[in-house]
Amino acid sequence: MTSFNAGAPATPDATPRCSRCGAALVLDAPSGVCPACLVSVHFGTEADLSEPAVTDKPTPSIEEIAPHFPNLEIMSCLGRGGMGVVYKARQKALGRLVALKLLAPERGSDPAFAGRFAREAQALARLDHPNIVTVYDSGQAGGWCYLLMEFVDGVTLRHLIHGGRMSAREALTIVPRICDALQFAHDHGIVHRDIKPENILLDQRGQVKVADFGLAKLVGPAWEAPPIAGEPSLDFAGDLTEAGKIMGTPRYMAPEQREDPDAVDHRADIYALGVVLYQMLTGELPDEKKTPAALAPRAAGCAARRGRAARPRKRPRFALRQRDRVQDRAGIRGGRAASSDPAAA
Amino acid sequence: MSHSPLHSTPRFATTRWSIIAAACHGPTLAADAALEALCRAYWYPLYAYVRRTGHAPADAQDLTQAFFTRLLEKSWLRDALPERGRFRSFLLMALKRFLAKEWRRENARKRGGALTFVPLDAAEAESRYAIEPSLGPDEMFERRWALTLLDRGFAVLAEEYASEGRSDEFERLRSHLTARRDEIDYDATASSLGLSPGAARVAVHRLRKRFREVIRHEIAETVADEAALADELRHFVQVLGQRA
Ligand SMILES: Nc1ncnc2c1ncn2[C@@H]1O[C@H](COP(=O)(O)OP(=O)(O)O)[C@@H](O)[C@H]1O
Numbered sequence: 001m002t003s004f005n006a007g008a009p010a011t012p013d014a015t016p017r018c019s020r021c022g023a024a025l026v027l028d029a030p031s032g033v034c035p036a037c038l039v040s041v042h043f044g045t046e047a048d049l050s051e052p053a054v055t056d057k058p059t060p061s062i063e064e065i066a067p068h069f070p071n072l073e074i075m076s077c078l079g080r081g082g083m084g085v086v087y088k089a090r091q092k093a094l095g096r097l098v099a100l101k102l103l104a105p106e107r108g109s110d111p112a113f114a115g116r117f118a119r120e121a122q123a124l125a126r127l128d129h130p131n132i133v134t135v136y137d138s139g140q141a142g143g144w145c146y147l148l149m150e151f152v153d154g155v156t157l158r159h160l161i162h163g164g165r166m167s168a169r170e171a172l173t174i175v176p177r178i179c180d181a182l183q184f185a186h187d188h189g190i191v192h193r194d195i196k197p198e199n200i201l202l203d204q205r206g207q208v209k210v211a212d213f214g215l216a217k218l219v220g221p222a223w224e225a226p227p228i229a230g231e232p233s234l235d236f237a238g239d240l241t242e243a244g245k246i247m248g249t250p251r252y253m254a255p256e257q258r259e260d261p262d263a264v265d266h267r268a269d270i271y272a273l274g275v276v277l278y279q280m281l282t283g284e285l286p287d288e289k290k291t292p293a294a295l296a297p298r299a300a301g302c303a304a305r306r307g308r309a310a311r312p313r314k315r316p317r318f319a320l321r322q323r324d325r326v327q328d329r330a331g332i333r334g335g336r337a338a339s340s341d342p343a344a345a
Numbered sequence: 346m347s348h349s350p351l352h353s354t355p356r357f358a359t360t361r362w363s364i365i366a367a368a369c370h371g372p373t374l375a376a377d378a379a380l381e382a383l384c385r386a387y388w389y390p391l392y393a394y395v396r397r398t399g400h401a402p403a404d405a406q407d408l409t410q411a412f413f414t415r416l417l418e419k420s421w422l423r424d425a426l427p428e429r430g431r432f433r434s435f436l437l438m439a440l441k442r443f444l445a446k447e448w449r450r451e452n453a454r455k456r457g458g459a460l461t462f463v464p465l466d467a468a469e470a471e472s473r474y475a476i477e478p479s480l481g482p483d484e485m486f487e488r489r490w491a492l493t494l495l496d497r498g499f500a501v502l503a504e505e506y507a508s509e510g511r512s513d514e515f516e517r518l519r520s521h522l523t524a525r526r527d528e529i530d531y532d533a534t535a536s537s538l539g540l541s542p543g544a545a546r547v548a549v550h551r552l553r554k555r556f557r558e559v560i561r562h563e564i565a566e567t568v569a570d571e572a573a574l575a576d577e578l579r580h581f582v583q584v585l586g587q588r589a
């Protein structure tokens with residue numbers, strides 16, 4: 001049997017204690033810090049444990065940001081995502097409504113993150129498509145990186161799903177527009193990488209606008225080529241790998257994207273869209289343990305399933321294919337022109 | 346076939362432990378360096394374990410040293426990798442085996458000519474050990490391991506702030522790490538730092554964010570994949586959440 005050393009001396013009365021929970025502080029732990037409180041504050045919930053993403057999200061107030069954007073009248077806060085806060089604003093000169101997106105304030109000084117943000121702006125600026133949120137401008141102000149974009153006056157797909165107002169027909173007219181947007185981006189060598197209901201906006205006319213190409217990454221040949229020794233692009237790739245650690249939203253993420261965030265191509269978007277379609281049709285996220293919800297119209301459910309194939313090669317090869325598949329199954333004919341008014345169903 | 350596709354390498358391929366685990370089919374310099382770095386970082390929990398199993402300070406010191414010497418012989422490492430996923434469990438299991446079977450022979454050899462791999466300072470080790478709470482050997486090891494990890498995390502943070510000339514800010518902010526966001530008095534913090542409340546808020550959150558990242562990173566160094574990271578983190582939380 002093991003013998004226990006009575007190594008610890010009798011605890012003196014002056015034992016320092018945690019002012020928060022009262023526990024005696026471990027003498028040679030990081031001084032003055034209570035390990036129990038530390039872990040409960042930072043890793044106390046299941047979400048803290050499994051989400052490497054940003055969890056502390058201070059939202060700068062309108063008064064706080066207004067002085068840094070003299071050309072804008074900041075009106076309200078629209079929402080907050082993994083990377084930033086979005087405000088509704090008006091361009092004073094033009095009277096035009098815009099959406100102002102600020103880089104997560106707690107990461108403002110992180111150059112890798114700032115670099116990602118700048119790339120998001122450039123990637124988006126290249127995408128001029130009716131189903132993609134238009135970028136007007138980007139830059140830095142008040143220690144934040146910002147993106148100025150088209151204001152979409154409406155709701156996100158998440159709102160629609162939660163509002164329980166999603167008919168199968170409605171779902172099957174929205175998804176083809178998302179496919180169009182993705183196909184267009186894919187044709188430009190851009191993978192969205194974070195397709196999820198929050199990033200799909202619908203304006204009051206029912207127009208679908210895909211937002212937040214914040215996790216987009218160029219997949220052009222320059223990035224696929226083996227790095228040349230001594231070339232600075234190696235560092236650049238390294239910084240993207242770092243960034244990859246917090247990319248994406250697990251529930252919508254393709255298996256290959258979870259495994260290796262850097263190696264994804266456009267098929268990761270097709271997967272995510274499959275999950276979104278499933279969710280639109282059933283109101284639930286897919287769950288491997290359960291049989292596919294009976295609610296889903298069989299044919300459409302099939303398209304959703306194909307899109308979510310674990311192996312990228314089993315998925316519809318192009319967003320366009322998935323669009324046609326969905327439209328066929330839904331009995332909707334015609335291409336892009338046919339359905340610019342989906343919400344009217 | 347030494348061609349390794351740089352672009353498709355999963356990120357865990359570069360953690361210290363996965364480099365070591367991958368080297369079991371043929372040791373590499375990188376694996377040696379990685380193992381040594383990990384041993385240097387985590388020697389004290391092992392020492393505390395050996396002490397707590399009843400060995401006197403001088404013996405515990407020899408044993409720990411001899412254990413690391415053996416461990417760093419790669420052939421031995423190659424045989425001893427049933428617990429491929431985690432450095433922590435691997436190390437404890439290897440130590441137990443070593444203590445059970447090989448102690449006498451090793452001890453004899455050790456007293457002949459000592460090779461020291463780990464900067465084991467007898468006086469320092471003992472002064473730390475003297476204030477350890479009365480836990481069993483395994484519990485002691487686990488707790489010490491987690492605290493070592495925490496220590497490393499704080500050291501990294503302190504170094505980062507120092508390198509930016511902001512050590513003072515770190516010293517003032519670190520106590521906020523143990524508070525929930527709604528428990529923090531930003532106005533007081535702002536005036537103590539001479540910042541605007543908005544800037545203080547940003548400073549606090551930056552530190553908190555970085556703390557989590559650093560802890561995750563330190564743990565990631567000791568595991569081979571994402572799933573093991575989640576488990577190790579859970580273990581870390583559970584061990585430190587217990588009252589000593
Ligand atoms: N162009 C826009 N027009 C209107 N609301 C928007 C716009 N962009 C984003 N939002 C709102 O802000 C929220 C967060 O924006 P998002 O760009 O997705 O942030 P993140 O990149 O941080 O995930 C969205 O869920 C949406 O409600």
Ligand SMILES: [Mg+2]
Pocket residue numbers: 081082083198199212
């Ligand atoms: Mg978003």
Ligand SMILES: [Zn+2]
Pocket residue numbers: 018019020021022023034035036037038
């Ligand atoms: Zn406490």
